[in-house]
Amino acid sequence: MERPIRLRYAPSPTGAQHLGGIRTALYNYLFVKKTGGKLVLRIEDTDQARYVPGAEEYVINSCAWAGITFDEGVHVGGPFAPYRQSERKDIYKKYAMELIEKGHAYYAFDTPEELEAMRNRMMEQGNPSPAYDHITRQYMKNSVSLSRDEVERRLANGEPYVIRIKMPRNEEVKFHDLIRGWVSFNSSQLDDKVLFKSDGMPTYHLANVVDDYLMQITHVVRGEEWLPSAPTHVMTYKMFGWEDVMPSFAHLPLILKPEGNGKLSKRDGDKYGFPLYSLSWPEQQISGLKEKGFLPEAYINFLAFLGWNPGTDQEIFTHDELIAAFSFERIGKSGARFDPEKAKWFNQQHMRLKSGEELAGMLKPYLETKGVEVDADYLTKVCNAMKDRAVFIPDLYELGTYFFGDIESYDEDTIRKKWKPEKQEFFLLLIEKIKSIDNFTEHSIEAIVKDTMKEHNIGMGEIMPLLRIALAGVLQGPPVFAMMDVLGKKNSVDRLQKALEKFNNFQ
Numbered sequence: 155m156e157r158p159i160r161l162r163y164a165p166s167p168t169g170a171q172h173l174g175g176i177r178t179a180l181y182n183y184l185f186v187k188k189t190g191g192k193l194v195l196r197i198e199d200t201d202q203a204r205y206v207p208g209a210e211e212y213v214i215n216s217c218a219w220a221g222i223t224f225d226e227g228v229h230v231g232g233p234f235a236p237y238r239q240s241e242r243k244d245i246y247k248k249y250a251m252e253l254i255e256k257g258h259a260y261y262a263f264d265t266p267e268e269l270e271a272m273r274n275r276m277m278e279q280g281n282p283s284p285a286y287d288h289i290t291r292q293y294m295k296n297s298v299s300l301s302r303d304e305v306e307r308r309l310a311n312g313e314p315y316v317i318r319i320k321m322p323r324n325e326e327v328k329f330h331d332l333i334r335g336w337v338s339f340n341s342s343q344l345d346d347k348v349l350f351k352s353d354g355m356p357t358y359h360l361a362n363v364v365d366d367y368l369m370q371i372t373h374v375v376r377g378e379e380w381l382p383s384a385p386t387h388v389m390t391y392k393m394f395g396w397e398d399v400m401p402s403f404a405h406l407p408l409i410l411k412p413e414g415n416g417k418l419s420k421r422d423g424d425k426y427g428f429p430l431y432s433l434s435w436p437e438q439q440i441s442g443l444k445e446k447g448f449l450p451e452a453y454i455n456f457l458a459f460l461g462w463n464p465g466t467d468q469e470i471f472t473h474d475e476l477i478a479a480f481s482f483e484r485i486g487k488s489g490a491r492f493d494p495e496k497a498k499w500f501n502q503q504h505m506r507l508k509s510g511e512e513l514a515g516m517l518k519p520y521l522e523t524k525g526v527e528v529d530a531d532y533l534t535k536v537c538n539a540m541k542d543r544a545v546f547i548p549d550l551y552e553l554g555t556y557f558f559g560d561i562e563s564y565d566e567d568t569i570r571k572k573w574k575p576e577k578q579e580f581f582l583l584l585i586e587k588i589k590s591i592d593n594f595t596e597h598s599i600e601a602i603v604k605d606t607m608k609e610h611n612i613g614m615g616e617i618m619p620l621l622r623i624a625l626a627g628v629l630q631g632p633p634v635f636a637m638m639d640v641l642g643k644k645n646s647v648d649r650l651q652k653a654l655e656k657f658n659n660f661q
């Protein structure tokens with residue numbers, strides 16, 4: 155039976171969600187949008203010890219900034235509410251009990267000391283990775299090894315217990331992963347994971363499977379680190395008799411360090427001077443890509459390429475183009491190398507796709523922090539002139555501060571090299587010509603300046619660097635005539651006149 159497509163993003167609120175998590179959310183989102191399905195945001199907060207206040211809001215805000223929206227979830231509600239596992243606490247015990255009744259789970263009363271002793275004993279016997287499994291369970295204190303009366307007595311006494319899955323011996327567990335193809339495990343390699351804890355909370359494994367079932371999830375798309383848990387989950391579906399509605403799995407490739415040597419870690423951001431998080435969170439000492447001046451469109455474009463490719467040469471994709479092009483078939487199995495330089499390139503390309511007006515709107519809050527106030531039309535012109543040079547939004551200002559105030563210093567080296575008093579006369583003539591332009595545009599300025607230079611047989615290299623320094627103080631910047639167009643006639647002429655005095659002082 156074809157079921158309506160339903161996916162979920164299920165983060166645990168254990169800290170700021172870094173870009174790897176948002177990539178998972180993005181792939182879920184792209185698939186849902188492409189197929190007309192629904193996306194759920196479920197918060198998996200069963201591990202109270204690792205709960206970090208604010209982490210849930212952080213993930214919601216990070217997704218919202220990236221343009222990843224949800225149809226159901228903690229923040230928007232929906233038919234399967236509540237979507238926060240701590241609020242669904244009462245649901246899970248029943249399912250744990252069902253597995254006990256079916257003989258697929260059991261009570262275990264072992265104390266932390268007893269578990270520790272078991273591990274030590276096995277290590278001494280030469281087992282490097284001791285586990286509570288089909289062998290060890292025989293020797294531990296649980297409802298498999300103890301008599302029924304003894305179990306009843308312990309339960310009646312209120313002794314702390316956990317409920318463990320009874321992983322069968324030597325059974326093949328096979329499932330089809332949309333990225334990796336058939337994956338198979340032998341159940342003897344799997345341990346008897348805890349499903350339910352004495353604090354009345356389910357573990358991740360039970361809550362995850364039960365909720366995916368109850369919320370009618372059809373595809374589980376998550377990071378590769380969950381691949382080892384998948385066989386336990388598949389077995390759990392079987393034990394409940396839910397195989398026919400078991401979701402398809404897609405385990406996404408790891409994100410690797412720029413050098414390709416191992417998994418990208420949270421600390422790598424500092425190392426490369428590049429935030430690995432969407433948003434700043436000052437209390438957690440986290441700096442964000444948004445605050446660095448990254449565009450959300452560029453963010454999802456570069457995140458999409460961390461593991462996926464369209465199979466063509468196209469690299470720059472809009473939000474809608476990503477949805478149209480996305481498929482699991484084009485996600486690679488091997489780790490995706492994170493390259494901060496490439497990420498910057500994506501941002502630069504997306505900056506170029508924006509209109510001056512849009513960029514001006516985004517630059518405004520940054521200017522406010524600098525106490526700079528400018529007219530909206532003027533700002534639009536500056537952004538148009540600067541957008542090919544800027545990598546991040548603040549660069550529109552930082553690389554062109556001369557557009558926002560007087561020139562503070564001039565590139566003296568170049569002036570010394572290029573300025574000769576004989577040039578003064580020509581410079582004055584140019585100023586007069588520029589003053590006489592009625593329709594002051596990049597084009598008309600260029601025409602007049604070039605004609606005048608030609609008439610007087612003056613080469614570009616002799617005068618252009620000086621004009622540039624007169625207008626901006628530095629040699630870098632947009633084309634000289636575009637710069638004058640932005641500055642306007644009066645300001646351009648004033649700057650040229652003022653610079654002339656400076657130039658003469660350098661003799």
Ligand code: GLU
Nearest residue numbers: 164165166198362376380
């Ligand atoms: N709560 C898990 C996490 O924090 C979700 C894993 C899954 O999607 O099944 O990533």
